[in-house]
Amino acid sequence: MNFFKRFSQGNLPLGRIEAFSDGVFAIIVTLLVLDLKVPQLKDPTDVNELAHGLVKILPQFLSWLISFIIVCKFWLNHHNIIRYAKHANYGMIWLNSLFLMFQSFVPFPTALMGQYPSNPLAVSAFGIIMTLSTLLFMILAAYITRNLIKPELDGKKDPTLKWRSLAGPVFYMSGVTMAWIYLPAAFCFYAVTPLFFITPPKMRH
Amino acid sequence: MNFFKRFSQGNLPLGRIEAFSDGVFAIIVTLLVLDLKVPQLKDPTDVNELAHGLVKILPQFLSWLISFIIVCKFWLNHHNIIRYAKHANYGMIWLNSLFLMFQSFVPFPTALMGQYPSNPLAVSAFGIIMTLSTLLFMILAAYITRNLIKPELDGKKDPTLKWRSLAGPVFYMSGVTMAWIYLPAAFCFYAVTPLFFITPPKMRH
Amino acid sequence: MNFFKRFSQGNLPLGRIEAFSDGVFAIIVTLLVLDLKVPQLKDPTDVNELAHGLVKILPQFLSWLISFIIVCKFWLNHHNIIRYAKHANYGMIWLNSLFLMFQSFVPFPTALMGQYPSNPLAVSAFGIIMTLSTLLFMILAAYITRNLIKPELDGKKDPTLKWRSLAGPVFYMSGVTMAWIYLPAAFCFYAVTPLFFITPPKMRH
Amino acid sequence: MNFFKRFSQGNLPLGRIEAFSDGVFAIIVTLLVLDLKVPQLKDPTDVNELAHGLVKILPQFLSWLISFIIVCKFWLNHHNIIRYAKHANYGMIWLNSLFLMFQSFVPFPTALMGQYPSNPLAVSAFGIIMTLSTLLFMILAAYITRNLIKPELDGKKDPTLKWRSLAGPVFYMSGVTMAWIYLPAAFCFYAVTPLFFITPPKMRH
Numbered sequence: 001m002n003f004f005k006r007f008s009q010g011n012l013p014l015g016r017i018e019a020f021s022d023g024v025f026a027i028i029v030t031l032l033v034l035d036l037k038v039p040q041l042k043d044p045t046d047v048n049e050l051a052h053g054l055v056k057i058l059p060q061f062l063s064w065l066i067s068f069i070i071v072c073k074f075w076l077n078h079h080n081i082i083r084y085a086k087h088a089n090y091g092m093i094w095l096n097s098l099f100l101m102f103q104s105f106v107p108f109p110t111a112l113m114g115q116y117p118s119n120p121l122a123v124s125a126f127g128i129i130m131t132l133s134t135l136l137f138m139i140l141a142a143y144i145t146r147n148l149i150k151p152e153l154d155g156k157k158d159p160t161l162k163w164r165s166l167a168g169p170v171f172y173m174s175g176v177t178m179a180w181i182y183l184p185a186a187f188c189f190y191a192v193t194p195l196f197f198i199t200p201p202k203m204r205h
Numbered sequence: 206m207n208f209f210k211r212f213s214q215g216n217l218p219l220g221r222i223e224a225f226s227d228g229v230f231a232i233i234v235t236l237l238v239l240d241l242k243v244p245q246l247k248d249p250t251d252v253n254e255l256a257h258g259l260v261k262i263l264p265q266f267l268s269w270l271i272s273f274i275i276v277c278k279f280w281l282n283h284h285n286i287i288r289y290a291k292h293a294n295y296g297m298i299w300l301n302s303l304f305l306m307f308q309s310f311v312p313f314p315t316a317l318m319g320q321y322p323s324n325p326l327a328v329s330a331f332g333i334i335m336t337l338s339t340l341l342f343m344i345l346a347a348y349i350t351r352n353l354i355k356p357e358l359d360g361k362k363d364p365t366l367k368w369r370s371l372a373g374p375v376f377y378m379s380g381v382t383m384a385w386i387y388l389p390a391a392f393c394f395y396a397v398t399p400l401f402f403i404t405p406p407k408m409r410h
Numbered sequence: 411m412n413f414f415k416r417f418s419q420g421n422l423p424l425g426r427i428e429a430f431s432d433g434v435f436a437i438i439v440t441l442l443v444l445d446l447k448v449p450q451l452k453d454p455t456d457v458n459e460l461a462h463g464l465v466k467i468l469p470q471f472l473s474w475l476i477s478f479i480i481v482c483k484f485w486l487n488h489h490n491i492i493r494y495a496k497h498a499n500y501g502m503i504w505l506n507s508l509f510l511m512f513q514s515f516v517p518f519p520t521a522l523m524g525q526y527p528s529n530p531l532a533v534s535a536f537g538i539i540m541t542l543s544t545l546l547f548m549i550l551a552a553y554i555t556r557n558l559i560k561p562e563l564d565g566k567k568d569p570t571l572k573w574r575s576l577a578g579p580v581f582y583m584s585g586v587t588m589a590w591i592y593l594p595a596a597f598c599f600y601a602v603t604p605l606f607f608i609t610p611p612k613m614r615h
Numbered sequence: 616m617n618f619f620k621r622f623s624q625g626n627l628p629l630g631r632i633e634a635f636s637d638g639v640f641a642i643i644v645t646l647l648v649l650d651l652k653v654p655q656l657k658d659p660t661d662v663n664e665l666a667h668g669l670v671k672i673l674p675q676f677l678s679w680l681i682s683f684i685i686v687c688k689f690w691l692n693h694h695n696i697i698r699y700a701k702h703a704n705y706g707m708i709w710l711n712s713l714f715l716m717f718q719s720f721v722p723f724p725t726a727l728m729g730q731y732p733s734n735p736l737a738v739s740a741f742g743i744i745m746t747l748s749t750l751l752f753m754i755l756a757a758y759i760t761r762n763l764i765k766p767e768l769d770g771k772k773d774p775t776l777k778w779r780s781l782a783g784p785v786f787y788m789s790g791v792t793m794a795w796i797y798l799p800a801a802f803c804f805y806a807v808t809p810l811f812f813i814t815p816p817k818m819r820h
Contacts, residue, residue: 007813007814012694016633016637016694018221018224019224019633019634019637019641020637020640020641020690022221022224022225022228022641023228023433023637023638023640023641023642023645024641024644024645025225025228026224026225026228026229026231026232026641027228027232027641027642027645027646028645029229029305029306029309030229030232030233030236030309031232031236031645031646031648031649032309033236033309033310033312033313034236034239034312034649036313038313038316038317038320038321041321041324044320044321044323044324045321045323045324046324047324047325047326050321050324050326050327051326065306068306068309069302069306072302072306075225076298076302079217079221090813090814093691094813097684097687097691100644100687101644101680101683101684101687104644104645104647104648104683105648107648107649108648108651108653111653112653115653115659116653116656116659116660116665118659118660119656119659119660119661119662119665120662121662121665121666122665198212198295198299199212199295223426223429224429227426227429227430227433228433228638230430230433231429231430231432231433231434231436231437232433232437234434234510234511234514235433235434235437235438235441235514236437236441237514238441238514238515238517238518239441239444239517241518243518243521243522243525243526246526246529249525249526249528249529250526250528250529251529252529252530252531255526255529255531255532256531270511273511273514274507274511277507277510277511280430281503281507284422284426403500403504404500428631428634429634432631432634432635432638433638435635435638436634436635436637436638436639436641436642437638437642439639439715439716439719440639440642440643440646440719441642441646442719443646443719443720443722443723444646444649444722446723448723448726448727448730448731451731451734454730454731454733454734455731455733455734456734457734457735457736460731460734460736460737461736475716478716478719479712479716482712482716485635486708486712489627489631608622608705608709609622609705
C-alpha cells in the first residue's frame with residue numbers, strides 16, 4: 001500500500017485526542033507561571049526593595065500575560081476545528097502532535113522574551129515560534145476540512161476565516177520585524193494578534 | 206453584526222471547557238508544592254539541623270496550605286456554576302479563561318508570601334490577587350446566570366449566595382489591610398475566608 | 411439548618427471529581443521526576459565521573475520509585491472506592507480534597523528522603539506523611555461506605571479490606587520507628603507496604 | 616485463591632485508566648521543555664551573545680525533540696492497544712503503571728543526554744531507558760491481547776506488528792552501542808526509531 005495513503009487510514013475516536021490535547025494546553029498555561037521567580041531580597045521585610053524587585057520583572061509578567069492569552073486562543077481554535085472532524089486518522093494525529101510540540105515549546109520563548117525584553121533576538125524568537133505555531137495550526141485545520149469534515153458541516157465555513165487566519169502570521173511576523181527596529185512595537189503586535197480570534201467564526205447559526 | 210453581540214454567539218459543548226478547567230485547577234494545586242524547597246544542610250545526617258531547617262520554612266507550609274484550600278474552594282464553586290449553564294458561548298469562554306489566568310497565577314503570590322511572611326507588600330499582594338480572582342469569578346457567575354442558565358434552574362438561586370460571595374472580597378481585603386498593621390491577622394483572614402464556602406448553597410434540594 | 415448536616419447535602423455528579431483527582435494523581439507521579447537532578451560534571455565527556463554522579467543519587471532514584479508505586483496504589487484504591495459512591499456530596503468532596511492535599515504534598519517528603527537518606531528525621535517524615543495519607547483515605551472510604559454507597563453494592567464489602575487497610579499505617583509507622591534504629595529497614599518497610607494492595611479486594615465477582 | 620490468579624480479577628472500566636494515562640503522557644511531553652534553560656547573558660541586549668548561547672544548547676533542543684516524538688509515539692501505541700481491551704483488570708493496571716513509570720522517567724535521561732551529548736554513558740542511558748520502555752509496552756500489549764481482547768477484534772492482528780515492535784528495541788540498542796563508537800550515529804538511531812510506528816497497523820479496515 002502507498003506509504004502516504006496509510007496516514008489517511010485509521011478510524012480513531014476523538015475522545016483521547018481531545019483529552020491529550022486539553023491536558024497539554026492546560027499544563028502549558030499553568031507552567032508559564034514557573035518562570036516568574038520571586039525576587040531575592042537583602043532585607044526580607046523591606047517593602048521598597050520588594051516593590052523595586054517586582055517592577056524589575058514587569059517584562060516577565062507582560063510576557064506571561066501575552067503567552068497565556070495566545071495559548072488560550074489556540075486552545076479555543078483547536079476546540080473549534082476538532083469539532084468539525086468526524087473521526088481521527090493517523091495523518092491528523094501526527095499533525096496534531098506536531099502542533100502540540102510547538103505549543104509545549106512556548107514556555108521557552110516566553111521566558112527568553114521575559115528575561116531579555118531589550119534583546120531583539122529574544123523578542124523576535126517569540127514571534128517566529130508563534131508564526132510557526134499558527135502555520136502548523138492552519139495545516140491541521142486544512143487537513144481536517146479536506147479529509148475528515150463531518151458531512152453536515154461541509155460548505156458552512158466562515159468565508160472570513162481564511163483571511164483572519166492569515167492575519168496571525170502577518171501580525172506575528174510584523175512583530176518579529178519590529179523587534180529589530182522599535183522593541184515596544186513588537187510587544188504591541190504580539191499582544192494584539194490574539195484579539196483577532198476572540199470572537200467566534202461567523203458560520204455557526 | 207454588533208461586535209459585543211458576537212460574544213453571545215456559539216453553542217459550544219461544556220465538556221472540553223470542564224476538562225481544560227479541571228486540568229488547570231489540578232495542575233495549580235499540585236505545582237504549589239514545588240515552592241517548598243528541601244532545606245540545605247551542612248551535615249546531611251544532622252537531625253537538629255534538619256528540624257531547624259523545616260521550622261524555618263513553616264511560613265511556606267502555611268502559605269501552601271492556605272492556597273491549596275482556596276484553589277479547591279474555587280474549583281468547587283466553578284464546578285457548581287458551570288452546572289447551571291446549558292451550554293457555553295464565547296463570552297463565557299473568555300471570562301472563564303481570564304478567571305483561570307488569575308488562578309494559574311496563584312503559585313507566584315503564594316511563593317512571595319511564603320518566602321517573605323514578614324513583608325507587608327508580599328502578604329498584601331496575596332490578598333489582592335485573591336480579591337481579583339473572586340471578583341472575576343463573580344463576573345463569570347453573573348454572566349452565566351444572566352445569559353446561559355438552564356431554564357429549569359432559573360429562579361432557584363440561593364438568596365444568601367450574593368452575600369456570601371461578597372464576603373470573599375471583603376475578607377481578603379481586610380487581610381490586605383491587616384498586612385500593614387498586624388501581619389498574623391492577615392494570615393488569619395486569608396485562612397478563614399474559604400470556610401465561608403465549604404458548605405453547599407442552600408438552593409439544591 | 412444544622413451546620414454539619416449541610417455537608418451531607420448536594421447531589422453532585424462524580425465526573426468532575428474523578429477528572430480533578432485523576433489530574434492531581436497524574437501530575438504528582440510525573441512531577442516526582444523533577445527532583446532527580448542531572449549530576450554536575452567537571453569534564454562533560456568523562457564516563458567515570460558521570461557514573462559516580464549517578465551512583466551518588468541512587469537514594470533519590472529509590473525514593474522516587476517508592477513514591478511512584480505508593481501514589482499509583484492510592485490512585486487505584488481511590489478509583490475503587492469512588493466507584494462505590496452513587497453520587498458526591500460536600501462532605502465527600504472536602505474529605506477528597508484533604509486527601510488530595512496530602513497526596514500532592516508527597517513530592518516534598520520524597521525529595522527530603524532522597525536527599526538525606528541517612529537522616530532519621532527525613533526518612534521518618536516520609537512515613538508520617540504516608541500514614542496520614544492512608545488514614546485520610548480510610549476516613550474518605552468510610553464516609554462513602556456509610557453515606558453514599560450504591561444500594562446494589564451495600565453489604566458486598568471485602569471482609570479483609572479493613573484489616574488490609576490497617577496494615578498500611580502499621581507498616582508505615584514501623585518504617586518511621588525503624589528510621590531511628592536501622593535506616594535500611596525503614597526503606598524496606600516503605601517499599602513493601604503498597605504490595606498489600608496490589609491485588610484486588612475479594613468482593614468483586 | 617491463587618495469588619497470581621487474583622491479578623486477572625476485577626472488571627474495571629477503562630475510562631479512568633485512559634484519563635490517568637493521558638494525563639501522565641500530556642504532562643511528560645510538556646515538562647520536557649523545563650529542561651531548556653534560558654542562557655545567562657553578561658550583556659542582556661547583546662544579540663550575538665544570545666545567538667551563541669542558543670547554539671550552545673542545540674543538543675538540548677535535539678534531545679527534547681527526539682523525546683517529544685518518542686513519547687507521542689508511545690501515547691499513540693498506548694491509545695491503540697487500550698482500544699483492544701474489553702475492560703481492565705489488576706494485572707493490566709499494574710503493567711500499565713509500570714510502563715507509565717518508565718515513561719514519566721523520560722525527562723531525566725532526556726536532560727542527561729541534552730546536557731552531556733558527548734558523554735557515551737549519558738547518550739546510551741537514554742537508549743537503555745527507551746528499550747526498557749518499549750519492552751514494558753510489549754508486555755502490556757501481549758497481556759491485553761492474550762487476556763482482555765474484545766472478541767470481535769481477536770485474530771485481526773496486524774501480522775507485521777510483532778516485527779515492527781521488535782524493531783524498537785533493536786534500533787534503540789543499536790543507538791546504545793553506537794554511543795560508545797560514534798556518537799552522532801546514536802542520535803540518528805534514536806531519531807529514526809519512532810518513524811517505524813508513525814503509520815497505523817495494517818489490521819484495521
